[in-house]
Amino acid sequence: MNVFDSQHEFVDNNSVEASGYKLGSGDFLYQRFSNYVSPEQVKGLKVLDIGSKLGAAGAYVLSNGASKYVGVDFDPVFVKASRENLKKYYDESKYEIILSDAETLMYHDKFDIVFVGRVLHQFKNSFLLLKTLSEIADSIVIEDLHPPQFILNYLLEKNNVDNLQELKHELEYNYPIHECHSVDVVNFLSNYPFGNSDTVISNPAHGSAYSIGFLRNIFRYWSFNLDLTGYEVMKKMYPNEYGLGKSNSLQECKKYIVKFNKNV
Numbered sequence: 721m722n723v724f725d726s727q728h729e730f731v732d733n734n735s736v737e738a739s740g741y742k743l744g745s746g747d748f749l750y751q752r753f754s755n756y757v758s759p760e761q762v763k764g765l766k767v768l769d770i771g772s773k774l775g776a777a778g779a780y781v782l783s784n785g786a787s788k789y790v791g792v793d794f795d796p797v798f799v800k801a802s803r804e805n806l807k808k809y810y811d812e813s814k815y816e817i818i819l820s821d822a823e824t825l826m827y828h829d830k831f832d833i834v835f836v837g838r839v840l841h842q843f844k845n846s847f848l849l850l851k852t853l854s855e856i857a858d859s860i861v862i863e864d865l866h867p868p869q870f871i872l873n874y875l876l877e878k879n880n881v882d883n884l885q886e887l888k889h890e891l892e893y894n895y896p897i898h899e900c901h902s903v904d905v906v907n908f909l910s911n912y913p914f915g916n917s918d919t920v921i922s923n924p925a926h927g928s929a930y931s932i933g934f935l936r937n938i939f940r941y942w943s944f945n946l947d948l949t950g951y952e953v954m955k956k957m958y959p960n961e962y963g964l965g966k967s968n969s970l971q972e973c974k975k976y977i978v979k980f981n982k983n984v
């Protein structure tokens with residue numbers, strides 16, 4: 721049962737249309753969240769949602785029996801709307817929406833799972849936020865942008881490549897690379913022994929894309945394992961939206977979904 725069929729307030733009808741289906745449609749939202757964590761698995765879990773917007777993830781997890789949902793957003797318009805939306809359907813003791821910049825918030829609680837949906841590239845230093853999240857959660861789901869075409873071009877120039885398909889596969893799944901906007905972040909990252917990683921300093925208008933390989937390296941360092949099951953399902957269902965794209969524009973970059981689980 722898709723909660724968004726009856727709870728329309730959570731669906732962002734203003735989202736851009738992409739490749740034949742509405743990004744904001746209830747079906748699409750439901751598929752995204754159920755590939756973050758299935759309806760069966762979310763029962764009883766305490767969930768943190770970074771960049772909670774209209775509270776849609778809250779509706780998904782609470783309608784499937786999560787014990788608590790905490791959303792964080794720095795936009796007062798979305799904070800007000802999500803509080804109003806959730807209040808209509810859910811017990812107020814089950815959720816909280818915090819108005820704050822997620823990068824500067826002090827996180828006191830622990831969570832079973834954190835969602836970082838389509839927002840990581842917007843942070844100034846995503847690495848620091850991920851480090852904090854790795855200390856307070858058992859699982860972290862990140863949905864974000866693959867590196868854009870100019871990074872593929874940069875790699876093509878740098879490596880002597882015979883097989884483009886192979887390089888694309890490497891970039892999609894393994895190559896550790898990330899964009900950032902300042903030398904400070906590059907210097908900061910050089911203090912961490914992740915193994916080799918390429919850093920590209922790029923235009924802030926693009927946001928800062930992290931490759932799956934880069935995320936895998938840093939989370940391995942923090943003792944988390946990578947699960948790509950949800951990504952593969954979404955790639956099959958929405959091939960124009962997930963997978964390595966060939967665009968340079970932020971709006972057209974395709975996405976991945978990665979889930980990191982703490983080693984026990």
Ligand SMILES: C[S@@+](CC[C@H](N)C(=O)[O-])C[C@H]1O[C@@H](n2cnc3c(N)ncnc32)[C@H](O)[C@@H]1O
Nearest residue numbers: 771773792793794795820821822837838839842
């Ligand atoms: C593209 S929307 C994604 C919404 C939702 N997470 C999803 O996956 O559908 C990004 C949201 O993150 C919020 N956001 C961006 N930067 C933020 C920050 N530094 N702290 C808190 N919220 C932020 C925006 O206000 C917006 O609501």
